[in-house]
Amino acid sequence: MEAISRIHERWKLCTFASILGCFILLMCLNRSHDVRNLVHTIALQSSSDIDFLGSGISENVKPIHQRDVKCNMFKGRWVYKPMENLLYDDFRCPFLSDQVSCQRHGRPDFQYEKWSWEAHECEIPRFDGRDMLERLRGKRVVLVGDSLNRNQWESLACLLYSAIPSSTAEVDFQNGSYKVFRAKDYNVSVEFYWSPFLVQLDTKQANGTKILRLDKIDATARRWHGADVMVFNTGHWWVHRGKFRAWDMFGYEGKLVEEMNIEKAFAMAMKTWENWVDDNVLPTKTSVYFRSISPEHKGKDWCYNVTQPIEKESPMVASFPEPLMEIVRATFHRMRTPVRYLNITELSRYRRDAHSTIYGTKTGKQLIEQKGKRPEHIADCSHWCLPGLPDTWNRLLYASMVLDTSGGGSAAGS
Numbered sequence: 001m002e003a004i005s006r007i008h009e010r011w012k013l014c015t016f017a018s019i020l021g022c023f024i025l026l027m028c029l030n031r032s033h034d035v036r037n038l039v040h041t042i043a044l045q046s047s048s049d050i051d052f053l054g055s056g057i058s059e060n061v062k063p064i065h066q067r068d069v070k071c072n073m074f075k076g077r078w079v080y081k082p083m084e085n086l087l088y089d090d091f092r093c094p095f096l097s098d099q100v101s102c103q104r105h106g107r108p109d110f111q112y113e114k115w116s117w118e119a120h121e122c123e124i125p126r127f128d129g130r131d132m133l134e135r136l137r138g139k140r141v142v143l144v145g146d147s148l149n150r151n152q153w154e155s156l157a158c159l160l161y162s163a164i165p166s167s168t169a170e171v172d173f174q175n176g177s178y179k180v181f182r183a184k185d186y187n188v189s190v191e192f193y194w195s196p197f198l199v200q201l202d203t204k205q206a207n208g209t210k211i212l213r214l215d216k217i218d219a220t221a222r223r224w225h226g227a228d229v230m231v232f233n234t235g236h237w238w239v240h241r242g243k244f245r246a247w248d249m250f251g252y253e254g255k256l257v258e259e260m261n262i263e264k265a266f267a268m269a270m271k272t273w274e275n276w277v278d279d280n281v282l283p284t285k286t287s288v289y290f291r292s293i294s295p296e297h298k299g300k301d302w303c304y305n306v307t308q309p310i311e312k313e314s315p316m317v318a319s320f321p322e323p324l325m326e327i328v329r330a331t332f333h334r335m336r337t338p339v340r341y342l343n344i345t346e347l348s349r350y351r352r353d354a355h356s357t358i359y360g361t362k363t364g365k366q367l368i369e370q371k372g373k374r375p376e377h378i379a380d381c382s383h384w385c386l387p388g389l390p391d392t393w394n395r396l397l398y399a400s401m402v403l404d405t406s407g408g409g410s411a412a413g414s
């Protein structure tokens, strides 16, 4: 009896020890997984060598390596994440214009809000509004460009606004040409200046002629001056035709001409912008970003009534004249000031589902009835619903700040 019970005892002990052993082993495995992740993350963040701005756009943007693999935040895929919380609410953010607040205007589906961009080669930090404000403490951010940059400003203002008590926010958004959001506790301002050409569109001629002055930077430039972060874009307005064309004549070097090759005109304007930046921006103080073209989905890629992104496999149509894109790239190559290229064109091209379509001002149904038109003719396939795609552009803007500063260099260094 005694012997048996002793064997029992031992057997129990043995079992217990094995279970404990297994448990410890599991813990270790788990931990080493964590450690591996941690090492991976640190490697990512401490390397000033991450090519987060696309592949070799400019000598100014360092070609960067992580474990001999280039990490490009703009190469990746969209992942559907239905359980993820939105960072802000369409109904509660005061900055959203009618142009982009789709849920408020009757958009029935909401899957388009639930896609997350993931890079193939690295982990993009999640947007963290408080952290971004901390990084920007005492600084000015200006976004300059057309209504797509306003779309991006509205997104950034909402993202930051929702991270702080609303009593500490100050807002001024009376008109579409100038908007500002201030976080008082951080002394941060985020400003938008409408300037679709970056150069001057002179509409004050006595005879009403509108002159696009290719050799004069836009008049609002004196207010961009001194900002710590600048985000520019231009492009869409250069290719407007017919009644949408904003100018009657081009002006440069004291001359006025009616006709001019658009590439030549665009190149002149980019040169004017380049000179302004090189002459007015202190690279040790200011980070300059240029956002690439935001794609439209017209024609066969029509956006109306689309609730799913385009599949990766389907061919992509170019949404903007390649020669103009080439001029932008060539500009960065020449410049003294480092320019970070927010290369969002391709990742946005998949998001045919994310445009505001017919959900602006009136609810979609009212809009169609009121205009008595087919939806294909009134849908907005150029601007984007918010919350939505431009939040990702801003996440990448934020990520470039995080990855850059944790690399040891100053945000504006390189």
Ligand SMILES: *[C@@H]1O[C@H](CO)[C@@H](O)[C@H](O)[C@H]1NC(C)=O
Binding pocket: 053, 054, 055, 056, 057, 072, 074, 075, 329, 343, 346
């Ligand atoms: C922008 O990103 C796309 C996708 O990763 C890439 O194919 C393209 O070459 C990039 N453009 C530039 C100018 O870096």
Ligand SMILES: *[C@@H]1O[C@H](CO)[C@@H](O)[C@H](O)[C@H]1NC(C)=O
Binding pocket: 138, 139, 140, 187
């Ligand atoms: C707030 O920031 C601005 C620059 O954006 C700076 O000129 C000003 O001195 C700052 N004010 C305080 C109280 O820190």
Ligand SMILES: *[C@@H]1O[C@H](CO)[C@@H](O)[C@H](O)[C@H]1NC(C)=O
Binding pocket: 174, 175, 176, 177, 178
């Ligand atoms: C918009 O507001 C700003 C600041 O109040 C002002 O300078 C600008 O002239 C206004 N623009 C228009 C088009 O009303």
Ligand SMILES: *[C@@H]1O[C@H](CO)[C@@H](O)[C@H](O)[C@H]1NC(C)=O
Binding pocket: 205, 207, 208, 209, 256
């Ligand atoms: C308007 O004035 C400009 C000079 O300011 C002139 O070049 C242009 O021909 C005039 N346009 C018309 C329609 O008279």
Ligand SMILES: *[C@@H]1O[C@H](CO)[C@@H](O)[C@H](O)[C@H]1NC(C)=O
Binding pocket: 305
């Ligand atoms: C919109 O899409 C839904 C679902 O695919 C379809 O049933 C409906 O007919 C479409 N409406 C129009 C006007 O195309």
